[in-house]
Amino acid sequence: xxxxxxxxxxxxxxxxxxxxxxxxxxxxxxxxxxxxxxxxxxxxxxxxxxxxxxxxxxxxxxxxxxxxxxxxxxxxxxxxxxxxxxxxxxxxxxxxxxxxxxxxxxxxxxxxxxxxxxxxxxxxxxxxxxxxxxxxxxxxxxxxxxxxxxxxxxxxxxxxxxxxxxxxxxxxxxxxxxxxxxxxxxxxxxxxxxxxxxxxxxxxxxxxxxxxxxxxxxxxxxxxxxxxxxxxxxxxxxxxxxxxxxxxxxxxxxxxxxxxxxxxxxxxxxxxxxxxxxxxxxxxxxxxxxxxxxxxxxxxxxxxxxxxxxxxxxxxxxxxxxxxxxxxxxxxxxxxxxxxxxxxxxxxxxxxxxxxxxxxxxxxxxxxxxxxxxxxxxxxxxxxxxxxxxxxxxxxxxxxxxxxxxxxxxxxxxxxxxxxxxxxxxxxxxxxxxxxxxxxxxxxxxxxxxxxxxxxxxxxxxxxxxxxxxxxxxxxxxxxxxxxxxxxxxxxxxxxxxxxxxxxxxxxxxxxxxxxxxxxxxxxxxxxxxxxxxxxxxxxxxxxxxxxxxxxxxxxxxxxxxxxxxxxxxxxxxxxxxxxxxxxxxxxxxxxxxxxxxxxxxxxxxxxxxxxxxxxxxxxxxxxxxxxxxxxxxxxxx
Numbered sequence: 001x002x003x004x005x006x007x008x009x010x011x012x013x014x015x016x017x018x019x020x021x022x023x024x025x026x027x028x029x030x031x032x033x034x035x036x037x038x039x040x041x042x043x044x045x046x047x048x049x050x051x052x053x054x055x056x057x058x059x060x061x062x063x064x065x066x067x068x069x070x071x072x073x074x075x076x077x078x079x080x081x082x083x084x085x086x087x088x089x090x091x092x093x094x095x096x097x098x099x100x101x102x103x104x105x106x107x108x109x110x111x112x113x114x115x116x117x118x119x120x121x122x123x124x125x126x127x128x129x130x131x132x133x134x135x136x137x138x139x140x141x142x143x144x145x146x147x148x149x150x151x152x153x154x155x156x157x158x159x160x161x162x163x164x165x166x167x168x169x170x171x172x173x174x175x176x177x178x179x180x181x182x183x184x185x186x187x188x189x190x191x192x193x194x195x196x197x198x199x200x201x202x203x204x205x206x207x208x209x210x211x212x213x214x215x216x217x218x219x220x221x222x223x224x225x226x227x228x229x230x231x232x233x234x235x236x237x238x239x240x241x242x243x244x245x246x247x248x249x250x251x252x253x254x255x256x257x258x259x260x261x262x263x264x265x266x267x268x269x270x271x272x273x274x275x276x277x278x279x280x281x282x283x284x285x286x287x288x289x290x291x292x293x294x295x296x297x298x299x300x301x302x303x304x305x306x307x308x309x310x311x312x313x314x315x316x317x318x319x320x321x322x323x324x325x326x327x328x329x330x331x332x333x334x335x336x337x338x339x340x341x342x343x344x345x346x347x348x349x350x351x352x353x354x355x356x357x358x359x360x361x362x363x364x365x366x367x368x369x370x371x372x373x374x375x376x377x378x379x380x381x382x383x384x385x386x387x388x389x390x391x392x393x394x395x396x397x398x399x400x401x402x403x404x405x406x407x408x409x410x411x412x413x414x415x416x417x418x419x420x421x422x423x424x425x426x427x428x429x430x431x432x433x434x435x436x437x438x439x440x441x442x443x444x445x446x447x448x449x450x451x452x453x454x455x456x457x458x459x460x461x462x463x464x465x466x467x468x469x470x471x472x473x474x475x476x477x478x479x480x481x482x483x484x485x486x487x488x489x490x491x492x493x494x495x496x497x498x499x500x501x502x503x504x505x506x507x508x509x510x511x512x513x514x515x516x517x518x519x520x521x522x523x524x525x526x527x528x529x530x531x532x533x534x535x536x537x538x539x540x541x542x543x544x545x546x547x548x549x550x551x552x553x554x555x556x557x558x559x560x561x562x563x564x565x566x567x568x569x570x571x572x573x574x575x576x577x578x579x580x581x582x583x584x585x586x587x588x589x590x591x592x593x594x595x596x597x598x599x600x601x602x603x604x605x606x607x608x609x610x611x612x613x614x615x616x617x618x619x620x621x622x623x624x625x626x627x628x629x630x631x632x633x634x635x636x637x638x
Contacts, residue, residue, distance in 0.1 A: 046166040047252075048153045049174075049197075050087065057149055059083045059094070061159070061166055063102050079105055091135060091152035092145025099127035102161065107131065134160040173199035173244035173251035180258040183321035185265030186234050188329050191226045192256060193351050199244040199251065201225065201355070209239040211257065226356055233262040266326070268623045270610040274632070275333055277607045284472040285636050286604060287337040287417060289574070291482065291525040291594055292630035293582075294327050295620060296343035296407040310627070312585055312618045323625035324348055328356055330625075331412075334607075334632055338468075339412040340482035342527045346406055353410070363415050368408035369460030369484075371429040373401060402430060405460045409482045409526065413468060418478070422467040424509045428498050429456050437508065438501050444563040445497055454494045459486040463502045465509055467520075476600075476637050477518050479510050483526040485536065495529060495536045496545065496565065503540070503567040510569075521600040522569060523635075527628065531589050532577040540571050540595055571595040574603045574633040581609075584627050585618040594631050600638050607632035 050057040064078030081101055085094045100123055107130035108118055118126075135143040138156035159166040177195035184190050196204070208227045209218030218239050221227070229238070238258045244251035282288050297320040300310060310318055317323070331339055339362070344353065349366045357364060413420070432438045432445075432455060445451050463483045470476035483502060485495045506522060513520045530536035539545045545565045574594040581592035596603070609629060619627045 044164060044166045045169050045172075046159050047172055048168060048170045050150075050171060055087060056084055057087050057153070059085070059098075059153070061161075063106065063161060063164065065106055077106065085149055087150040088148045090146050091143060091149050094149055095133045095135075095145065096127075098133055098161070099131040100124065102131045103127035130162075132160070132162055136160075169249075171198045173197075173204075173246045173249055175199075175242050175244050175251070175254040178240070178242055178254050178256045180238065180240065180256045180260075181321055182260050183319070183325060184229055184233075184238060184258060184260055184262045185322075185325055186229045186231050186262060187265040188325040189226050189228050189332075189356055190238065190325075191352055191356050192240055194225075194242070194355075196244055199246050203245040203247060205243040205245065207241040207243075209241070211237040211239050216257070224359070226359055229262045231264070234264050236262055238262065266622050268326070270614040270623065271330060271333060274607055274610070277605070278333075278335060278632075281335050281414075282337060282417075282634060284417075284470075286634060287414075287478075288335065288632065288634050289338045289340070289523060289525065289594055290331065290334050290336040290630050290632050291340040291342075291592060292327075292331070293342040293484065293527040293592060293626060293628035294344055295323070295626040295628065297345045297348065298406055299343065309584060309586070310620065313620050314622075317622050318620060320345075320348065323620065324352055326623075326625035328353065330630070331357070332360060334630070336632070337414040337417045338478075338480060338523070339410075340464075340480070340525050341410045341412075342482065342484040343407050344410045346408070349410055353412075357412055361415050362412040363420065364410055364412040365423065365464075365466065366408055366410040367425050367462050367464040369405035369462050370402050370427045371405070371458065371460040372433070372456045373403050374457045402427075403460070408462060409464045409484060411464055411466050411480060411482060413466070413480075415471075417471055418468040419471055420466060421469045421477070422509075422513075424465040424467070424505070426463040426465065426502070426505045428461050428463065428501050429459065431505075432456075432497075432501055437504055441497060441500060441563070441565075448493075451493055451497065454486065454488070454491055455497060459494060459498070461485055461498050463505060465506070467509070467513060470637075473637070475519060477513060477520045479506065479513070479520050479522040481506055481522065481524045481526075483524075483528070485527065485529045487529055492530065492534055492536065495534075496539060499528070499536050499539055500565040500567070503569060507567060507569060519600055521637075522571075522597045523574075523594065523601075524569075524571065524596070525592075525594040525631070527582075527592050529591050531591060532573075537593070539565055539567070541573070543567050543569070570598055572598050574635070575606050575631045578609045578629075578631075579612070580629075581631065582628050583612075583615050583619045592628060592631055594633050596635065601635045602638055603633055604636045605634040 044062065046059055046061040048057060048059050060080065060082045062078055062080050064075050066072055067074040067076040081098070083094060083097060083101070085097070103126040104123060108123060108126045135152060136158045137143060137154045143152045143157075153168055153170065155168060155170040157168040159168060174197045175194070176197050177193060179193040181190060181192065204225070206223055206225050207220060208222035210221045210233050211218040212235070216239070221230075221233065227238070237260070239255060241253055241255040243253040299305060300318050300320070339357075341353075344366065346366065346368060354364055432442050445455055461484060463481060466480045468478045468480055470478075481502070483498075485498050488494070502524075506524065510520050510522060524540070528536055535545055543566060572595070574596050578590050580588045581590050582588070615624065619629075
């Protein structure tokens, strides 16, 4: 039965921290979410929450008293109650607790004298005398008090507490968390931190309001999950009201008001120049690829990052709440069919990029880095040497043998252009030590303790592989691969081995689909942490590196003999070799690439890179949200 809802000023409250669900307490919607919970309709409702496999359920309802028994319009007192009970408990026991709670707050007469606190027996007597409770199923039959909670509460049933009648809603759509962002810029997408329960995001109703001055009502300015503030919003707060829904069922609306005020966003002239080369979406005969290392939040918080790597960048611009707005807007402006991101924090993927880009037609997946746990006999790597400002980035939820890093790569693709037909991801640290395909590489790698340690214990580089099929022409298939290779400037041999492993895996996956008589093209992009003249790039382009190469003998630390690396993929660099793709004061180099197989696809256009003058003294800064610059290439099918 669909319920309608109205707001009641006397019911509006703010509280403390938002806990596991809407039903825990009205006080849980306050400081963190700055949220307001609104009253129900003319037909009061008791909300029953019972998550799957949970041994408890929560029942939430509002009880009130009128000013006088004859005045049914003026409420003198009201309170929200939540009962947290075992599902196998007889419902009669739940009623006893309900009666005591209501009696304590509404019917217990205060005693005078030194012993002013009532005994349990006295409270139970008040409850029995003043609070009557009955429960009916959806046919009107009264529920026996011995029936367990799991069976007693029935959708569409009715609860009576004295003169108040409540309809029963089981697992109604709910807003678990609603938090407005701190950074809000005109011209840049705003999305709250939002968590739902028993609701469908696409069914929910969103209402954005501009608040200017003391009035909390505001002016309606948007009705979607995301909102782009305009210049008229500058200097104002924003309010969002969310009505959770699941098809025809509605929950209780929740609102959040931003603590911060909208400020004017940066102009970013270089972005306007790059957009001039993009006339719109590509035709059915081609596709556009963007690869971008977005500089993980976890790598900007260390002492090395603040005092050395990014000391040129003010804290307000290095803050990820600011940077993510610029990154998302830039990605959407490019109208890419494929977006490959590196150094993407899992929490920002979940809370911002995935929901925002999905609203614009993108499907996506993320692959976190993973490495083996460092054994006791191996010295932990000096984090201060990380040119990315690395620090403790490991996930607390790691299994016994492997450690998952809190950032990784993500692939987004335009659902109007492609459909996904397979994922074949590879954790290099995990697979190189167990997959027979890489046995010869690992055997030789073990001749160097330093290389072995870095491959297995210090580098979480993982190869993300998604196979796509053209919506317009299913004969066109694309093996899309992205990676972020090991960072250390003196570890070219490690990157070379990671690349060799990746190329073998790509050959295996490509062969799998070609054996089914499909034409497959490969795009291999990402942050390779190697300049064009280094062996990693040369292996990809030339298909061969032998044991005589200086990378295997230039330093005793990385010395490794008897290994030849080969592959059969005919790659070319789609974006050529720009002067730099990574630009910080201490390091300016081309280390990002879009490699592609030339057999079935060709490059149509490469969007020019910004000039060095436009970059300022170093990245990131007010206009550039990462220390890398995105590469953008248009391809066509042959």
